[in-house]
Amino acid sequence: NAGVTQTPKFRVLKTGQSMTLLCAQDMNHEYMYWYRQDPGMGLRLIHYSVGEGTTAKGEVPDGYNVSRLKKQNFLLGLESAAPSQTSVYFCASSYGTTLTWQFFGPGTRLTVL
Amino acid sequence: AQRVTQPEKLLSVFKGAPVELKCNYSYSGSPELFWYVQYSRQRLQLLLRHISRESIKGFTADLNKGETSFHLKKPFAQEEDSAMYYCALQGSTLGRLYFGRGTQLTVWP
Numbered sequence: 001n002a003g004v005t006q007t008p009k010f011r012v013l014k015t016g017q018s019m020t021l022l023c024a025q026d027m028n029h030e031y032m033y034w035y036r037q038d039p040g041m042g043l044r045l046i047h048y049s050v051g052e053g054t055t056a057k058g059e060v061p062d063g064y065n066v067s068r069l070k071k072q073n074f075l076l077g078l079e080s081a082a083p084s085q086t087s088v089y090f091c092a093s094s095y096g097t098t099l100t101w102q103f104f105g106p107g108t109r110l111t112v113l
Numbered sequence: 114a115q116r117v118t119q120p121e122k123l124l125s126v127f128k129g130a131p132v133e134l135k136c137n138y139s140y141s142g143s144p145e146l147f148w149y150v151q152y153s154r155q156r157l158q159l160l161l162r163h164i165s166r167e168s169i170k171g172f173t174a175d176l177n178k179g180e181t182s183f184h185l186k187k188p189f190a191q192e193e194d195s196a197m198y199y200c201a202l203q204g205s206t207l208g209r210l211y212f213g214r215g216t217q218l219t220v221w222p
Contacts (some may be wrong), residue, residue: 004156031208040122042214044198050208058209090157100203101147102210104157109138 001026004105006091012111013081015034021076021093021108029103030096032074033058034066036087037107043090050096051076115204119213122190126190127221134185134216136200137175145203145211146183148174152196160198161185170194190220 007022023032033048035058045058049068063085065077074093078085086108092102116139139145148160159187160169163176163183174185183200197217201210 035212040214042119043212045209048209068139092157094208096208100145100208100210101162102158102161104149 003027003051004093004103005093005104006089006108008108009050009106010109012113013078014113015082017081018079019081019110020076021089021091021110023074023076023093023105024072025093026072026090027093027095027103027104028071029093030071031094031102032068033092033102034064034074034076035075035084035092037090038087039057046076046089050091081110083112086112115142115202117202117211119198119200119216121216122214123217123219125219125221128192131192132187132194132218132220134198134200134201134218136183136185136213138181138183140181140202140204141183142205144176146174146176147157147201147203148172149185149199149201149212150196151199151215153175157199186189189209190218192222193222194218195220 023107033044036048044060047066052071067075093107094102118137146163149157150160151157172187199215200213
C-alpha cells in the first residue's frame with residue numbers, strides 16, 4: 001500500500017496564480033484532512049472531509065477550496081495565491097469515528113512569490 | 114473549547130539523559146490524546162496513543178486527567194530521537210484532531 005500520497009512535492013507560484021494540490025489514499029479511509037505547517041505555528045487545519053461528497057471548514061479555511069468527489073481523493077485549491085500561503089501542506093486521512101488517529105502524506109512545499 | 118499547549122518550542126538534552134516533553138490540554142469531556150513525531154523533512158508519524166498505553170521507541174506517555182497533561186517521557190535519549198514532536202487531542206468533533214505547536218527536540222552526542 002502506498003498509504004497517503006501527495007502531488008506535487010514542490011511548487012513555486014506567482015501571486016495571483018491558481019493551483020490544485022492532490023491527495024490520494026488507498027486505505028479506504030472515510031475522513032481526509034488538509035493542514036498547513038508554518039514555523040512556530042504547528043499544524044493548522046484548513047479543511048476536512050468526513051466522507052465522499054462532504055467537506056467542512058477547519059481553523060484557517062480562507063483562500064482555499066476543497067473537493068472530495070471520490071473517496072480516495074481530496075483536492076485542495078488555491079484560486080488566487082498570496083505570499084501568506086507559502087507553507088508546507090500536509091494531507092492526512094483516518095478511518096473516522098472508531099479509529100481516529102491520522103495517517104499523513106509526505107507534504108507539499110509551496111512558495112508564493 | 115479544545116486546546117493543546119506545548120510550552121517548550123525547543124528542548125535540548127545530551128545522549129543518555131532523560132527527556133520529558135510537556136503537553137497540557139483543555140477539554141471538558143473525556144479526551145483521546147496522541148503524540149506524533151516528525152523527523153527532519155519527513156511526514157508526521159503516529160508515535161503513541163494514550164488508550165493503548167504502549168511504549169514505542171522507549172517513549173511512554175501517561176494521561177493525567179487531574180493535571181490535564183499528557184507528557185512524553187524517555188529515560189535515556191538517543192541522537193535519533195532528535196525530531197519535532199506534536200501532541201494532539203481528539204475532542205468533541207469526531208475525527209478532528211487539535212495539535213499543539215510542537216516541540217523541537219535535539220539530542221546532543
